Structures are given as structure tokens and as C-alpha cells.
Amino acid sequence: MVSKGEETREKLLDIAEQQILLNGFAATSIDSLIKEAGITKGGFFYHFDGxxxxxxxxxxxxxxxxxxxxxxxxxxxxxxxxxxxxxxxxxxxxxxxxxxxxxxxxxxxxxxxxxxxxxxxxxxxxxxxxxxxxxxxxxxxxxxxxxxxxxxxxxxxxxxxxxxxxxxxxxxxxxxxxxxxxxxxxxxxxxxxxxxxxxxxx
Amino acid sequence: MVSKGEETREKLLDIAEQQILLNGFAATSIDSLIKEAGITKGGFFYHFDGxxxxxxxxxxxxxxxxxxxxxxxxxxxxxxxxxxxxxxxxxxxxxxxxxxxxxxxxxxxxxxxxxxxxxxxxxxxxxxxxxxxxxxxxxxxxxxxxxxxxxxxxxxxxxxxxxxxxxxxxxxxxxxxxxxxxxxxxxxxxxxxxxxxxxxxx
DNA sequence: TCGAAAACTTTACCCGGGGTATAGTAAAAA
DNA sequence: TTTTTACTATACCCCGGGTAAAGTTTTCGA
Missing domain, CATH: 1.10.357.10 (Tetracycline Repressor, domain 2)
Structure with missing residues (x-):
């Protein structure tokens, strides 16, 4: 059983992987990730230090x-x-x-x-x-x-x-x-x- | 005889080439280019549109x-x-x-x-x-x-x-x-x- | 050598993005 | 049911890309 936190974390990683493969790391903004994931910046920083x-x-x-x-x-x-x-x-x-x-x-x-x-x-x-x-x-x-x-x-x-x-x-x-x-x-x-x-x- | 403008332009291109090859395009800032070239931002935009x-x-x-x-x-x-x-x-x-x-x-x-x-x-x-x-x-x-x-x-x-x-x-x-x-x-x-x-x- | 381009400098500003902080809240797990 | 977990909301700082415009020096050709 996967927890809700893990789910969001994986979702963020999935979206990040997609965007980085397409546009590169520098061009991938945290804003675009959270927008696609449907969460706020605070949510992102809950899962990752940066x-x-x-x-x-x-x-x-x-x-x-x-x-x-x-x-x-x-x-x-x-x-x-x-x-x-x-x-x-x-x-x-x-x-x-x-x-x-x-x-x-x-x-x-x-x-x-x-x-x-x-x-x-x-x-x-x-x-x-x-x-x-x-x-x-x-x-x-x-x-x-x-x-x-x-x-x-x-x-x-x-x-x-x-x-x-x-x-x-x-x-x-x-x-x-x-x-x-x-x-x-x-x-x-x-x-x-x-x-x-x-x-x-x- | 190469004009002064051409010289600065080439210098900017040289520096940009070096930095982009090392760090990538997105990570290469105009600021770091002009700092190394010894000119100001206005000088950069005189030679390039962006x-x-x-x-x-x-x-x-x-x-x-x-x-x-x-x-x-x-x-x-x-x-x-x-x-x-x-x-x-x-x-x-x-x-x-x-x-x-x-x-x-x-x-x-x-x-x-x-x-x-x-x-x-x-x-x-x-x-x-x-x-x-x-x-x-x-x-x-x-x-x-x-x-x-x-x-x-x-x-x-x-x-x-x-x-x-x-x-x-x-x-x-x-x-x-x-x-x-x-x-x-x-x-x-x-x-x-x-x-x-x-x-x-x- | 003089005047007009060329090649800048200076200053000042807007916006987006990374990153931090903190108070509050809903949902899930114990 | 209570306590974590997993967020939301808000508000902020700084840096860098990019724009704009006025002023200054340098170069070069007539």
C-alpha cells in the first residue's frame, strides 16, 4: 500500500522526468512542475529540499x-x-x-x-x-x-x-x-x- | 582590418562558446559573459538582440x-x-x-x-x-x-x-x-x- | 581635422523563477 | 480519536533575462 505522500512524490518525479527530457534541467521550472501536478510550492518543498x-x-x-x-x-x-x-x-x-x-x-x-x-x-x-x-x-x-x-x-x-x-x-x-x-x-x-x-x- | 565592433562581437562569441560548452545554454548568463568580456549589458545588446x-x-x-x-x-x-x-x-x-x-x-x-x-x-x-x-x-x-x-x-x-x-x-x-x-x-x-x-x- | 556614425556606458526598470519561512488546514494512519 | 502526514496560502528576498533610452567616447572616412 502506497501512501498519499509517496504518490504525490512519484507524480512530481514523473512530471519532472518528462519535462527535463524534453527541455533540459535548467529550463524546467518548479512552477511548471507544481502547475502540472496541481499542487502549490509549499507542497513541492515538503517533498524535496529544492x-x-x-x-x-x-x-x-x-x-x-x-x-x-x-x-x-x-x-x-x-x-x-x-x-x-x-x-x-x-x-x-x-x-x-x-x-x-x-x-x-x-x-x-x-x-x-x-x-x-x-x-x-x-x-x-x-x-x-x-x-x-x-x-x-x-x-x-x-x-x-x-x-x-x-x-x-x-x-x-x-x-x-x-x-x-x-x-x-x-x-x-x-x-x-x-x-x-x-x-x-x-x-x-x-x-x-x-x-x-x-x-x-x- | 577588423573593426573594433567586430572584435568585441567575436570576443563575446568566444566567451559564450566556452561557457555554453561547459555549463549549457540556459546556465550561461549574459551577466557572466559581459563580466568576462569587460563590457556592460548595453554593450551586449548593441551587438545582439538577446x-x-x-x-x-x-x-x-x-x-x-x-x-x-x-x-x-x-x-x-x-x-x-x-x-x-x-x-x-x-x-x-x-x-x-x-x-x-x-x-x-x-x-x-x-x-x-x-x-x-x-x-x-x-x-x-x-x-x-x-x-x-x-x-x-x-x-x-x-x-x-x-x-x-x-x-x-x-x-x-x-x-x-x-x-x-x-x-x-x-x-x-x-x-x-x-x-x-x-x-x-x-x-x-x-x-x-x-x-x-x-x-x-x- | 572635423563631423558623423559606431561602439559603447550608465541608469533604471519589469518580470519570472529559485528559494525561504511560517501559519493554518484537511486527510490519513495509529 | 488523536497525532502525524501532507499539504495550502501567503508573503517575501534575490538574481538573472530582457528592455529602454539618454549620454559619452572612439573610430573612421571624407
Whole structure:
């Protein structure tokens, strides 16, 4: 049973996430959040110490949700096959299908948002953002090293670099998709990464 | 002979570029710009109609400089070899070396900055940012299609996708480098792209 | 060298947003 | 039913974006 306070808090985080992904952190005003949530400023400050505290809470939730999501996708991949290469390929495929389904919305990621406004936001937000990217690296790197144990790669790119490459393509794909106002670019880039991995261990 | 007005204007653009790359557009105040430039607010508004006008002028200059830079790197590559594949590989190598030299500075790109704060900035800025990414696509795609005429690619990724992949890796590499506070990631990702192209047409 | 633009300075003001504080109140939980 | 919880309402301060207009110096061309 979720308390009323938790409900409002989550609602504020939902609205904040939406607005920050669309307009950035600095451009997202507390006023616009409370207006959409239908509460007053006092209500906001009851739940959060200020804008930076909201950013931290939001990023914390974002990281946890993302970890849950990614491990869920990997689990589905592991159910389908025992081969680590196939698992990685399925994971990227599932991820691209997820992005395909979200085509209607503007693509965005809080990591990019906060990274680009890092000095405006506090040090704790910067740290948790870095932690989240490190989560990705570890998650992908483990799988890529298992692939290396069974297959001979056709280039000398390290597992860490290949892991970071997926993070890079996700973040960069979002930027380019936003810049050109074409969400399909992100999907295509994920499939291009998949194609690269496939070729590398073919 | 450059007039005094032009000099101050360029100085303001330089300072703005630096601050926006570091802190983002919204967090960059006119006050901090004029303080660093040593002029008053009136002086700023003599040169620019406002913050959005500054953003547009800045992005215009950024696009032109970048086009000059990239075509310069391609010219150097074309002087070294006639093979389009080798030219592409040399281009990416030169680009990575440039980034390596800039390791001391925080990596950044106005495309990412403005793309992530697009709704805060005006429509004209959004458009010129998209134009710049389209410049990149065209520049890379032409070269990649020439490669396709001489070599047989080992995967069915299109030239446009491979072209966008470089833009994606540049922008994403900057984000990940910033997030982890490690400029070497961008350099490594560029070399990983190079390695992919090399493998694709080997 | 002189006068007219150009390139500013100075001052003063409005508004919106972040942030603080505090008294009061309705609703939920114990 | 009483005590927290979860707010509302009001009122304020400061900063920064942005506007406006009058006055001053600098530059440059005729």
C-alpha cells in the first residue's frame, strides 16, 4: 500500500522526468512542475529540499529502473540461447525494438541531460550519472568477455571499448535523432552496432 | 582590418562558446559573459538582440568553422592517398589525433548542447543545428559511397547509416567522456569506428 | 581635422523563477 | 480519536533575462 505522500512524490518525479527530457534541467521550472501536478510550492518543498534534491532523487530512480530494464532484457536473451554472442545480439535487438515502440515520443536520456548541465547541478548528481554509465559498461563488458572466451575477434578492440561503444551509440543516437527530429536513427544505429558485433565475431 | 565592433562581437562569441560548452545554454548568463568580456549589458545588446540571437550567431559561426575544419582534414587525407577507403581511415585517424590533443579541455559540442535545450532556444537555432548534422552526413556519405564502388562491404549497413554512425559516435563519445570525466573515451571510440570500417571493407 | 556614425556606458526598470519561512488546514494512519 | 502526514496560502528576498533610452567616447572616412 502506497501512501498519499509517496504518490504525490512519484507524480512530481514523473512530471519532472518528462519535462527535463524534453527541455533540459535548467529550463524546467518548479512552477511548471507544481502547475502540472496541481499542487502549490509549499507542497513541492515538503517533498524535496529544492531543485537539486529533486534531480538527485530523479536520477536515483532512473538508474534503478534502467538497471531493472536492462537486466530484464538480458534475462529474456538468456532464456532464448546459451551462446553469449547470440545473447548479446538478442539483447541489442530487443533494445532496438523497444526504441522502435517509443518512436512517437521524443528520444531522450537523463544521463545526457545532466551530463550537459553538470556544473549547474550538484556534485552528487554528477556522481550518480557517472555510476549509471559505469553500470552499463560492467553489464556489457561481462557479456563481451564471455564472447571473447568462445570466439576469436577479427579486430583488436577491447571488451571495455566495445561495451562503451554501445553506451556511446545509445547517447549519440539520441542526440542525432533529436537534432534531425528522426527517432528511427537511434533504432538504425543500434542495429548497426549489432551488425558490427556480428561481423567482429563471425 | 577588423573593426573594433567586430572584435568585441567575436570576443563575446568566444566567451559564450566556452561557457555554453561547459555549463549549457540556459546556465550561461549574459551577466557572466559581459563580466568576462569587460563590457556592460548595453554593450551586449548593441551587438545582439538577446540571448537567442547570440545562440544563432554562435551556431552559425560554429557550423562554418567545423565545415572548414572537416574539409581540411579530408584534404590532408586526399593528399596522402587516392583510395577512398584509406582516405576515410586517415580522416578518422586525424580526427582522433585532434581530440587527443584537446584532452586537457572538457570535451563538448554545441550540437549536443543546443539539441538538449532545443525548446528553450528558438526554432532557427534548432534548424541550423540540424543543418550541421546534415552537413556531416553528406560529407561522410559521399566518401563512403565511393568506397562501396571499389570494395564489397561485409554487412548490409547503408552508407547513410555508416555516415550517421560517425556523427553518433562523436556526439555519444563526448557525452560518455563527460559523464565519466575521461576524455580518452572519445578518442578510443573514434578509433573503434575506424576499426569497424576497416573490418567492413577488408 | 572635423563631423558623423559606431561602439559603447550608465541608469533604471519589469518580470519570472529559485528559494525561504511560517501559519493554518484537511486527510490519513495509529 | 488523536497525532502525524501532507499539504495550502501567503508573503517575501534575490538574481538573472530582457528592455529602454539618454549620454559619452572612439573610430573612421571624407
Amino acid at each position: 531543485k537539486n534534491d529533486l534531480a538527485y532523487a530523479l536520477m536515483h530512480r532512473y538508474r534503478e529502473r534502467d538497471a531493472f530494464l536492462f537486466s530484464g532484457l538480458f534475462n529474456r536473451a538468456e532464456e532464448l540461447t546459451n551462446d553469449p554472442l547470440q545473447q548479446m545480439l538478442v539483447f541489442v535487438k530487443l533494445l532496438s525494438e523497444m526504441m522502435e515502440d517509443l518512436k512517437g515520443l521524443h528520444p531522450g536520456c537523463l544521463v545526457a541531460s545532466f551530463t550537459y548541465e553538470s556544473h549547474q547541478v550538484n556534485e552528487e548528481v554528477r556522481k550518480i550519472t557517472a555510476d549509471m554509465v559505469m553500470d552499463w559498461r560492467r553489464l556489457f563488458e561481462v557479456k563481451l568477455e564471455k564472447i571473447n572466451a568462445s570466439y576469436q575477434p577479427k579486430a583488436d578492440t577491447t571488451s571495455a571499448e566495445l561495451a562503451d561503444m554501445l553506451s556511446t551509440i545509445i547517447e549519440g543516437g539520441i542526440i542525432v535523432s533529436r537534432a534531425l527530429n528522426d527517432p528511427s536513427i537511434l533504432v538504425k544505429q543500434l542495429l548497426a552496432y549489432r551488425s558490427y558485433i556480428s561481423l567482429l565475431y563471425a | 540571448k537567442n540571437d547570440l545562440a544563432y550567431a554562435l551556431m552559425h559561426r560554429y557550423r562554418e568553422r567545423d565545415a572548414f575544419l572537416f574539409s581540411g582534414l579530408f584534404n590532408r587525407a586526399e593528399e596522402l592517398t587516392n583510395d577512398p577507403l584509406q582516405q576515410m581511415l586517415v580522416f578518422v585517424k586525424l580526427l582522433s589525433e585532434m581530440m587527443e590533443d584537446l584532452k586537457g579541455l572538457h570535451p563538448g559540442c554545441l550540437v549536443a548542447s543546443f539539441t538538449y535545450e532545443s525548446h528553450q532556444v528558438n526554432e532557427e537555432v534548432r534548424k541550423i543545428t540540424a543543418d550541421m548534422v546534415m552537413d556531416w552526413r553528406r560529407l561522410f556519405e559521399v566518401k563512403l559511397e565511393k568506397i562501396n564502388a571499389s570494395y564489397q562491404p561485409k554487412a548490409d549497413t547503408t552508407s547513410a547509416e555508416l555516415a550517421d554512425m560517425l556523427s553518433t559516435i562523436i556526439e555519444g563519445g563526448i557525452i560518455v567522456s563527460r559523464a565519466l570525466n575521461d576524455p580518452s573515451i572519445l578518442v578510443k571510440q573514434l578509433l573503434a569506428y575506424r576499426s569497424y570500417i576497416s573490418l567492413l571493407y577488408a
